[in-house]
Amino acid sequence: MTSTIGRAAGPWARAATSLTAAGLSTVDTVTAGLARGGLPSARALGARKDEIARRTSGSPHLRDGVFHNHQPIEPAVDADLGVLTDMIRHPGRPHHAIPVLTPQLDDERADLSATWLGHASVLVDLDGVRILTDPVFSRRCSPSQRVGPARMHRPPLAVGALPSIDVVLISHDHYDHLDMATVVELARRQPAARFITSLGVSAHLVAWGIDPNRIQEADWWGTCAVTVGSTDLTFTCCPARHFSGRALVRNTTQWASWSVHGPEHRLFFSGDTGFCEQFDEVGARLGPFDLTLIAVGAYDPVWPDVHVNPEEAVRVHRMLTRDRGRDAVMIPIHWGTFNLARHPWAEPITRLLPSAAAESATVVVPPPGGTIDLRTRTGTGTHNPAWWEASA
Template identity: 55%
Template sequence: MPFLRRAATATAATALLGGVSWVARAAWGLPVALGASRRRLRPTVTGSRQFSDGKFHNNLPTPAIGPANARDGLLRQWHEDRHKGLPGGPIPLVTPELPDQAGELAVTWFGHSSALLEVDGHRVLVDPVWGERVSPSPLVGPARLHEPPVPVASLPPVDAVLISHDHYDHLDLPTVRALVREQSAPFVVPLGIGAHLRGWGVPDDRIVELDWDGAATVGGLTLTCTEARHFSGRFLSRDTTLWSSWVVTGPRHRVFFGGDTGYTPAFAGIGARLGPFDLTLQPIGAYNDAWHAIHMDPEEAVRAHGDLGGRVLVPIHWATFNLAFHRWAEPVQRLLTAADARGVTVVVPQPGERVDVLSPPPLRDWWTAVGSADDGESGPEAGLAAAAAARARRTGPLRRLSPRR
C-alpha cells in the first residue's frame, strides 16, 4: 500500500508538473508579444484628431460587438459552429514566381491580408504575417490553416512594409523580427504602432508613423494613411493605437489596401480624393452579425470597391485563419455573386500566386475542390485533419520565426 500511495503521488506530481510546463510554454514571451504599454504609447498619439478620452475613435459610432440579440447568439455559435471556418481539405499553395525587377502593377497574395504589391517598379509588403498563430502565445490561439507559400528570407528587397493595425493577424512579432534581419525597408504604420516596433528591435530610422490623411514618400511611391472603421488592441486595453487603410500611389498606378475594416461612407471620399484605383485589396472574411460594424461582409467589399473607383478587386482576409463562424469557402462564393451582379472584375489568387493586374487572368475556381469542413459527411474532422496536416508539414521558416526567445 505505501508503494501504491507513492506511485499515485508520483503520477499526480508528474501530471501537475506537465500542466505547469504547458502553462509556462503557453505564456512564454507574452509580455514582449503584447507590445508597448499605454504609458509608452501616449507621447506619440495624443496629438491626433482621432484621439480623445485616452483612446482612438472612429468617425462613425462603431461598437466592437453589436446589440444584445447578436451577443446572445455568440455562445451558441461558438458551441455549434466553431469548426465551420475550417477547410474541407488541404489548401493548395503556389510557389511565388517573383521577378528580379518589380513590375508595373502586380500583387502576390500570401494568405489572409499578407501580400506583396508591385507598383511602378517598386515593391510594398502589406500586413505580413508568417507566424504559426495569430496570438501572443505559441500554443493558444488560431493556428494557420496552410503554411506560408515562401519563407521571409526568400522575399525580394521591398521599398516599404505597410501595417494596417496592431491585431495579431496583421502585426506579427516573429515576422517583424525576421524583416528587421532580412530587409532594410521602413515600416510605415498608423500612429502608436511605432512604440510596439521599437520594443521589438526596429530602429527608429526604419519607422514612419502617420495619422489619417498623412502621407510619406518612399522611393518613387506616395503612401497615404487613410480612414478605416475598426479598432485596435493586443490585450485588455483597446484603441490605444490607430487603425487604417492605405493608398499606394505611383507615377502611373494606384492601389488601395483595405487592411481590416467595416463598411464606411469614407471610402467614397477616399476614392474622390485619391482614386480611382487600378487595384483594390478588400477584406471579405471573418464577418458576423455581432461585429458587423468592424468587419465588412463580401457584398460590402464589392460596394466599397465601387465607392473607391476600383478596376480590379483582389479579396483578402480569408482562407488562412479560422476567425469566425461562416464556412471556409463562403466569403469568396458570396463575393463572386455580388461582383457578377455589379460587373466587377475579381481575381482570386491561390496563396503564393502572383497576378499581373494589367493583364488579369481568367477567374479560376480552386476553392470549390477544397470546400468547407461542414460541406461533406465527414464533418469538422476533415478540416481539423487538413489543418493538422498543414502544421505537420511546417519546416524551418516557421520555427526560425519563433517570438518566444
C-alpha cells in the first residue's frame, strides 16, 4: 500500500498539511506544493492528471474520472494516528539480519523459474522469456529517499547487475510497486525491454522519459501480446481489489493483477489486492496456473479489503489453480522487505504455511535472492526452507 501522509515527518508532513487545507485536486498543484514544502523529488509523483486522462478516458471501469472496485472497499483505507503510532512503537521488523543471496543469473532462460528480489519484485523465466514484476530497488518506497518506508534488507542485485530482461510488468502506481529511479535506470540499461502496465500507468513512464513505443497497457480483461524470438506470450490485465495514486489524487490509474500465458506455462501475478470473488472468474477463464505470485503481507484490520491476509492468499491460489492441486506452486510476495503494516515481520509466513497445508497447496518461500526452478523444485535457497525463522 502507498505511504499515507501521516507516516513521514518533516517536509513531507508540512507540505501535505498545507495541501490538504487548500483542497487541491491536481497533480500539478500537489507537485508544486511538495517542492515548496522542501520535498526534492516532486518529479517522482509522475504524470499530470490530464496526461493520465488522455489514456484512460475510454475505460468502461472509469466513473466520474476515477476507477472503482467491483466490490466496494470498507472501511476507508486511510490509517489514522493510532495505527501510525502503533507502527512506530511496534515496527514489523525482524530481530536478526535477513539473509540475502546474490542470484547467479545469466542470459540463458529457464522453462519456468522465479527469483524473489524482495517485496513484489520477482524475476520470472516463463517458456524462455524473462519477466520482471514491479521492480523497486531503491532504499525507500517514497517520492523522496529522505523519508518514507525503508528497506529492511538490501536488494539482491543492483539494476546494473540484472541479466537481459524482455518484459517489465507493472501492476499499479503505488511507490512500493512503481519506483521512478528503478524503472528509469532499467529503461536505460535494458534497451530491448518492453514495459507492460495497467491502464494509465504508462503516463508516468512517458513523463519520466521512457519511449512510448516501448510501452503497452491494458484495462481489466484487456490483453497485451509480446513476441520474444519465436515465443508468443499473452499478458491479460485481470481485476484486483485495491486503489491507486501517487499523491493526494487517487484512482486516476487502474490497478490490476496479471495473467501471463506462454506456449507451455501460465503465470499469475497478484500485484496488490484484497480478497474478491473475481479471482474465481480469473481461474475459470485463464487458468489453471502453474505458478502464482501472491501478496501475503501488509494486511491490517484497518484496511481489510485492499490487502489479502495469508489465509485469503491461499484461497486465491486455490481459485486460480483449481484441480492442479500440489502440481501448482505459490510463491509469497509483498512481505519481509518494507514495514507497511502492524503485523510482526514473519507472521505472513507463520500463518501462510499451515493454511496452505490444510488446503493441500504447495508454497515455496525463497529468501531474498533465492531462485526456484519450478520444473525440478530445486534452486538456491531451497536447502533451508525455514530460513526466515532465524531472522524472526
